[in-house]
Amino acid sequence: MKITEITIRHVKMKLKEPFTTSFGTFDDKDFLVLEAKDESGTIGWGESVAFHSPWYNEETLQTNWHMLEDFLIPLILNKEIHHPDEVNELFQPIRKNNMAKSTIEGAIWDIYAQQTNQSLAAALGGKKDKIEVGISIGIQKSIEDLVALVDGFVKEGYKRMKIKIKPGWDVEVMRTLRETFPDVAFMADANSAYRLTDAETLKQLDAFHLTMIEQPLASDDIIDHAALQKLIDTPICLDESIHSLEDTRKAVELGSTKIINIKIGRVGGLTEAKKIHDYCEVNNIPVWCGGMLESGIGRAHNVALTTLSNFILPGDTAGSSRYWEKDIIDPEVVVKDGYIEVPQKAGIGYEVNRETVDSFTVAQKTYK
Ligand SMILES: O=C(O)CCC(=O)c1ccccc1C(=O)O
Ligand SMILES: [Mg+2]
The missing domain is CATH 3.30.390.10 (Enolase-like, N-terminal domain)
Known part of the structure; x- marks a missing residue:
């Protein structure tokens, strides 16, 4: 072309x-x-x-x-x-x-x-015809508001709840959620709000059996994350720190991360995302697809990428209606019982309206 x-x-x-x-x-x-x-x-x-x-x-x-x-x-x-x-x-x-x-x-x-x-999923080498998804939940005004939201998303069928945390909105929040929803898969995302000196607070989260904690420390760090991982049981997942296959290799070799959040944009595109996926698969590092509050176009790319085999954990690719009154693609991305059906049409699989x-x-x- x-x-x-x-x-x-x-x-x-x-x-x-x-x-x-x-x-x-x-x-x-x-x-x-x-x-x-x-x-x-x-x-x-x-x-x-x-x-x-x-x-x-x-x-x-x-x-x-x-x-x-x-x-x-x-x-x-x-x-x-x-x-x-x-x-x-x-x-x-x-x-x-x-x-x-x-x-x-x-x-x-x-x-x-x-x-x-072929579908974009097939072009990338993906084999799944549906993908499992979770949802990312922002910081709320009160714990009661958060509990009510989580309850709704559990009923909608989302496969795991990602809870945004920050100092002062962390241990008590996660304790309440764990007590209220004993069997729900929870994880926390700090977007770099902590430092290694906060290890004691982060250690308290171990009690709530989180699937992982995402990017607790500085957005450019892989050294302190390795030190933190030695102090806590909850697996660390890096987001902001990973921009390439090389970053991934270094973080994995250092022990800074046990899981990778792959965002297509952050790593420079689908080709690099696939390389990171392949490296992680060989090295027993599960991956999942992150989200950036995308419109339907970016969401369609995320759906396609998630069909690759090592996307083992549910991603942040919630349905269009979570974000928008009206998305810019037809049909919109629909989540049913925590799954998105992968479109089989050639290309991204949705029409831009x-x-x-x-x-x-x-x-x-x-x-x-
Ligand atoms: O629903 C989504 O698209 C993911 C939302 C989310 O967690 C997020 C949204 C904006 C910027 C960063 C992040 C993140 O994953 O850290
Ligand atoms: Mg994140």
Whole structure:
């Protein structure tokens, strides 16, 4: 294929409910959607998971637009591409900016899957026809509010509950949840809110048999996480610290992590995500697919990736209706009894609804 035209849009969608983590609250989701067209007219879609401001990592919607316009799109336009794995190689001259890179790479995987007449899941080598999913629950105003929410999600069938924690919203919260729901699979995600000096607090969480604790310490750390893992029984899962296969190897070799949260954008695309998956499979490290409050486009990519065999633990890929009054794809992503059925259609498997995406678009530009 040869990509002859790329359109970037800034899309703004209102979340049904605000989402609060240890670093702040979201009411809206501002993000980039990328549409790539090849010389035969096949269209592929990608979504940037960079947020409006740089608190999860250093990338933003605006830095992604800049990287795409000034560096990444010029490296792609009118180049002959035989396989999406080559996109990573074309981007080699550009350091980091993984979320920006992933935005184009995702659209090219979509085109490739359509042109080889297979689902994106199949193109990646995935075999599952349905995937098991959990849900990520933000920090609430009170423990009672949280218990009520969890109760609803348990009844909806979600396979594990991820609870956002921060200092002061941790041990008592998890104790109440464990006492109220003795058999539910719980995990906690701190988004880097603790330091190694908090090990005693984190050690108290061992009593609640959490499936794992996600990224308790600094967002760039793998050394202190290894020290912490020696002090606590709960398995540590890294999120923010992992940007590549190399990061994964080092963290696994150091003993900083027993489980990996793979986010396609954070690691620079599906090709790198698959490499991390394969390495973890050989090294007995279970993986699961993280979420970034994606619209249906990014969600479709997450569903496809999760069909790979070592995605053993339920991911954060909840249904569209968890986030949006109306998603930008048809059909929406639906969760039933904790499962999503993997679409079998060629490509990402869902149609982007142009009318809906137009109604949420605040700016757009085409490059050829
Ligand atoms: O529902 C989702 O998409 C996952 C929500 C979530 O946990 C999250 C949302 C925004 C930024 C970071 C994270 C995270 O996994 O740490
Ligand atoms: Mg996380």
